[in-house]
Amino acid sequence: MMFLAILFSISVCFLLILIRLIAGKTTYDRILAANSIGTIVVLAISIHGFYMGRPEFIDISIVYALINFIGTVAVLKLFDKGKLGDK
Amino acid sequence: MDLIIKNLPILIVITPLMFSLIVAVLPNQRHSWFLTNLASLLTLFFSILLGIEVSEKNLISYHLGNWPPPLGIEYIVDKVSIIPIFIIAVISCLASSFAHNFFTSEVYNNLISKTYSLWLLTIAGLMGLVTTADAFNLFVFLEISSLSAVALVAMGSKVDKKALVAGYNYLILGAIGATFYVIGVGLLYGVSGTLNMSDLSQKIPELGLNKSVIVAFTFMILGIMVKAAIFPLHIWLPNAYAYAPSPVSILLAATATKVAIYILARISFTIFGTSYDIYSFESLRYILLFLSICAMFAGTVMAIFEKDTKKLLAHSSVAQIGYIILGISLVTKAGIASSFIHLINHALIKAGLFMSVVAMSFYTFKRIDATSISGIGRQMPITFFAFIICALSLAGLPLTVGFISKLYLIKAAYMSEGIWLPFLILLSSALSLVYIWKLIEGLWYDVDKNNKLKIKELPEIYIPLLIITFLNIYFGIDAGLIINSSYNAAEALLNGIK
């Protein structure tokens, strides 16, 4: 039950950051918000595993964290150089 | 040999598939062309063996991975599916041998072997579509064939940039269609719990009257209608066929939509055939009938006002698809048989037409609109002869295959709907004569603008062309094979209906 409560709290946080994502003034705000959402979802997935009683699927969270990082780097790179390929 | 006989249903799919993988890494274009031809010849050979098998056994069921059907994926080859298999095998064989000169001129040199890989993938995808008896596996192969076809279409961009937009539209509409199909399959799966077609056909009647099943049917049909380019959803077709590289137009025009129509028949008769008494699909039948009539006229009229020759042929494909669908929508044995006859014949006709038209464009190095190849027929008698035969076949002139299919279609239409329907069919086919005549006249009588080119017809181009022209005439005269197999197919399809 506690995990459920935490899940709900995380949902609330999610909503808050989502507002920033949608309303964000600059693109950097949005990138930041998206990144934070990623982090939150990583945690949410882990907690969900505990909530369901099958916590062995934490690999998913790892992948999430990874992808979240790479995605953010990609967005930033695009903003920096206008292109992903160049050095 | 026994091993081959045992595994025929899968061999016709994996031969092009595995060859396509090999071809992709070959550096030499000649070798890749040779391997492509080898693959399509092997496929043809296996199809012929399969045809012999089927005529003995009626139905071959093949369990992939040795899992019994509802668990694993099943392949079924019966008297219905053997028809599209043959169409694909024959056309791909001819088109592959035809393709080389065109790919070297229309595609960048370094990419030719990769193009052949996509080519073989298209063939394999279509073959897989035909043979599979699993509703979801069908989707996978739908995507293989359509993705590779889209890529091939878009490769026409070296000649005309519109190919890119055409490919894009094809992709998006195709993806929507495929997704619709998946939604349909999903709903069916949700209410029945199975994906195997024959299993589905047993489960669906047990459900009784179920809204989900109706919606699922609608969605599956809608999805396939996009692929089959049935009237309001045909908008991707003319551009895709017109701007694709020449050999691709041939392959796609002759096979892709045919296979989609075959799937349409499969879905509506094999999966839902058993529940015809529960759901009255009668209204749907009339919708289909209406659409096909619209297609007939819309395609023909568009073709009449079209200036670009390849696009004109593509528009006429829309109309011809209308004829085929019309046969299916009659839901009688004669109707379905006639639509299968036209399925085969139209593949032959369109392949021949596209082949001869692109052969003309090959020598003039131009996109072929109404004026760029005017009068070229006099310089290229062999190609032009083939063109005339195929064009007249399209119009349904006697002694050609087009006549046979028209005859049977009219018969079927008259038998189930009375005189008005044959009248409409014939009206549109008489209209189709207008654009055909426009083409022939332009090619023969107009001033020859290319007379400085000193055209010499190449045997590697005109031999496949002549073969297909010969087939056009031969099956117009000795149509027994086509008619009998179509009737067998219709019977096999209608067996399911209660």
Added chain:
Amino acid sequence: MIDSIINYSSIASLILGILFILIGSIGILRLPDVFSRIHASGMIDTAGTAFIILGMCLQSGISLITAKLIFIGIFIFFTSPITGHVTANLARKKGLKPITNNKGKTL
């Protein structure tokens, strides 16, 4: 006894974590510009994540799951400053001026 202690401490840690995350989210929503929001997001990534992972580690005891959780933690610890820094860096590079009360400070 030990079990319940572990359980309670894990609950406490989880609640703490969620509190930090909540505050961080509010911060992201509330703070005035990108640069200050990065701090809030950093809070989520550090304290929030750390406490929640700690709580889960306590729940699962010594097992492979704990190891994986720790990996996640390390990973987030490792990547969070990078993204934060890069975001800020880019914002600076593209000429975004932070809201500051700097007086006479040279940049």
Added chain:
Amino acid sequence: MNNLILKVCTKVLFTPIILFGLYVQFHGDFGPGGGFQAGVIVAAAFILYAMVFGVDKCKIIMPTKLNFFLLVLGAFLYGFVGIVGLILGEPYLSYDLLGSTKQSGQHIGILLVEFGVGLTVCNVMICLFYSFANFKFGSNKND
């Protein structure tokens, strides 16, 4: 991206990400994961490397030709496992006769097949990235 922190961290992360990908690849039997996910993760490592250090440097590790070859090889491996079953007298893609017992045969088959998928997916993703990154938005419009 000429950023010191990013460069150093990419160096650190590159190897573990690939290892994690391989872990996902070979543990697909026991937990979530499998060839497809593994391929994506490994490809992600390469993409990260290419983004931070430049595509040219990435091509030292994974040359275009090798990439394409592996791309084909993966799919070919899958098909070939099927054909082996076919030659052994079973239907296509049946792994029963690959091992000494039916179970071990299945296991070996699944492992090989998943590896093929992983190889293909990984290399396709890298290939996609290369293609997009190398594309030149030149002046020549009509090609």
Added chain:
Amino acid sequence: MITEIIINAFLVSFMLVIALFIVNTRKVIFTILLAGTYSLVAALMFVSLDAVDVAFTEASVGAGISTILFLAALSFLPKEEVQESFNKNDIFALSICLLIGGLLIWASYDLPMVGNENNPVHQHLVSDFIEGSKNHIGIPNVVTAILASYRGYDTFGETIVIYTAGLAVFILLYNRTSKETNKSVKNEISKK
């Protein structure tokens, strides 16, 4: 049971919000970010629906690779969309969507309840798969067992699809050297 469903409902509603915002954004990069987030929530949803493998894939593909691909493509594309006013096309699209959506919702009355164990989906084949995976194949992950063995052919097809996509993109974005582009079609043929 009920809580699970409520969680799902929450998550789906999030997705709805995101999707609605995607409709109206004009900044492409924002669209892509939102789409990535959408995938992320979808993956969370998959986890909560017990589809861990799918969540895994959706996370790595939908949120990861797709986003990167979008960004990679965005390098060559205009970063902002042209302003669109509400026009006839929108009404057409809206009516089609309403029609199809209405059809689906009509169908949903006959769909089995979410999570009910008497659904036909759970009655047919499932036990075969699970038992078979345990006994015949001997690996605990049933999804992998089905993926690679029972429906291995689907996966083969999937591999071929991704291969096709790779090949196609490779061909489409292939860098033509200036030498080759200058050569017109005509020259190539006249060499023969």
Added chain:
Amino acid sequence: MINEIFGVWNYWIVFTLMMIGLYIVISKKSLLKKVVGLAIFQTSVFLLYITFGKIAGGTAPIITNNSEEIYSNPLPHVLILTAIVVGVATTALGLALIVRINKAYGSINEDEISAVDLVDYHEKFSEKKNK
């Protein structure tokens, strides 16, 4: 009661999502947006499938030692794995095409592209007439 509402709620939202995706694909003029819409459309369809596979009180279909465990239906998961791959393949191809279109036409807006095409067409055939 609440059971029933939420039992159908999921479907409804999934259908709504689908329609939003479809709406984007049909109505938007930007080619890129269409691809995004397609992705949303497909993701929603995946959700539909997975929803079918869900079983109350069940867990992920990875067999544990506990023989009492109820597992969710693994088949939809497999199908969706395949479908996701297909989806990303479509997206990649679509993007490649868009990039090429932008290069050739200088725009990725549907209207502008057709305008360019129209101009080309007129040039081509009016030229012919003059001759």
Added chain:
Amino acid sequence: MINFKSIILFFLLLGFWLLMSGHYSILITSLGIISCALCVYLTIKANILDNEMLPLYFFPRLLQYTLWLIKEILISNIETAKVILFKTEDPELFTVKSSQASNEGKVTYANSITLTPGTVTTQINENVFEVHALTKSFGDDVRSSQMDKMVSWLEKGK
């Protein structure tokens, strides 16, 4: 190019694998060994196997530093939480000098600054870091260069 570093890397990776794996059959373990070897090979081929990637000389003092860092992080987290909740932000932007010699040292320092909420490194120019702080007190913390000293200490190794 098999040197000491690569062997260490190999065993580190193997440890990572074994910790993650949980299945210790011969097949899987041998696959793990092969995978680790492959990873090491790729690392060598990518030419990234250097001090920046694997600063071995950090290791002896790493634990102590980490614990200190965690303490710092906790403190500054609470501070930041207060700032966020009570609306007392007073951001400032300033520069500090770092005293580390190596890249990895600088990166560690910069990351440590960023990791402690309330301060973010925004730019690095050689030895000069530009830092954004949420309030003045955070800025003072950084300016006091306690962290700089700790990182330098870590870098000295042994």
Added chain:
Amino acid sequence: MSNEFYIYLCILTPLLAFFLTPFLNKTPNFRDILGPIGGLISFYCSIKIASLFLDGEELGFVFFQISESLSISFNINGLGVIFGLVASGLWILASIYTIGYMRGNKEKNQTRFFTFYSIAIFAAICIAYSGNLLTLFIFYEVLTFSTYPLVAHKQNNEARKAGRLYMGILVGTSIIFLLPAIVIVWVLTGNLDFTEGGLLKGYISMEYAPFLLALFAFGIGKAALMPFHKWLPAAMVAPTPVSALLHAVAVVKAGVFSMLVVITYVFGIDFLTETNASVWLIWVSSITLLLSSCIAISKDDLKARLAYSTISQLSYIVLGGAIATNIAVQGAAMHIVMHAVGKITLFFAAGAIYVATHLSKISDLNGLGKSMPLTFLAFFIGSLSIIGVPPMGGSWSKFYLMLGSVEKQYLFIIAVLCISTLLNVYYLLEVPAKAFFLEKKSNVQVTKHPLTTYPTFFAALLTIILFVYIEPLKEITNLIVGIGK
């Protein structure tokens, strides 16, 4: 030699000519001689077939089976014998004449012209000997398509427009009306073979028979029933030998032949008599007959006038079929021959005039009779035959038609026939009258070409011969309607 051999030979000779002609492009003499030789051979075969038919032998074979109930088969019936004789016999004359015309006129693309000429003859003979509706339809279409290059021979805009109209009407009507009619017959009876006494008997109800007949009547556009007659005058842009071929030998005769075949072997005369299904056709053909005669008067162009005359003459034949009595049908069958010979004479003459003087307007022909006496004499004789004046063959057929209408007591038909004869007299005899009795215009150059003149005259003689030797023709027509069996 078996009897079938003659049919094969008769059909294959023109086909062989078709294949050989393109290869003889370089040697025009050999190329041109192919026509007369081929004509002789197939005419011989036709005579042989006719005599065998008169002996009561069953002639016919199935060429091949397309599917169970569809086949391409050849079967000799009386109408076929007549049409075969006409087609092959007139081919001799026409080909000789064509050589003269083409050379005299120095036309381009002669090889193509001869090639398609022979294929048209081939199609006509195949139509004549076809054994079922499908075969008839197939070769009907072949005939249409093969004559298109002939019609559009000049390749200018006018010729192409005319060609389009020609194709459009003929193919359009045949596809839209004739094909469904055939399919309906096929669906109703499951069979398409021509049978004595009618195929449809007992398969179709009385109410629908007129409609089916309408489909056939309008579907056979070559019979030029109004309103589908426009193609005929349009096709006059073609060289004169083509007009001869169109109006005398192949095309229009194929049309009316098909009409008669449908009436006698598909519907059956008795059936038509019982159901009165053909009454409307009598009216339509009568109106066509009168209207076209009226239009013919207004035309100044010689060939156009002849074209409208043809339309009216064709309606005679259709009328004969529509009256549907034995005698009328006999008359119609005879009229095929008589009109063919008469009209070919007229066209030959017109062509000969054109070759000699390059004039085509009637008003320009004043006084030419003295410089081209043989030609105009032939024209005169031909006109008399068309009008139906006794020493010429045309009188027989008109006589039989009148007998038929009397038998049925359709007295207005007699009136119609009389009026039309008067009109014929007016518009046909105007030409020789002007030529012989008016002043010659001074600036007309006359360069005669012997190969055009003599066939014309010979054709004129033939009309007289036919009057005398009517007996064999009569026997054949008797067999058509089943008398004397």
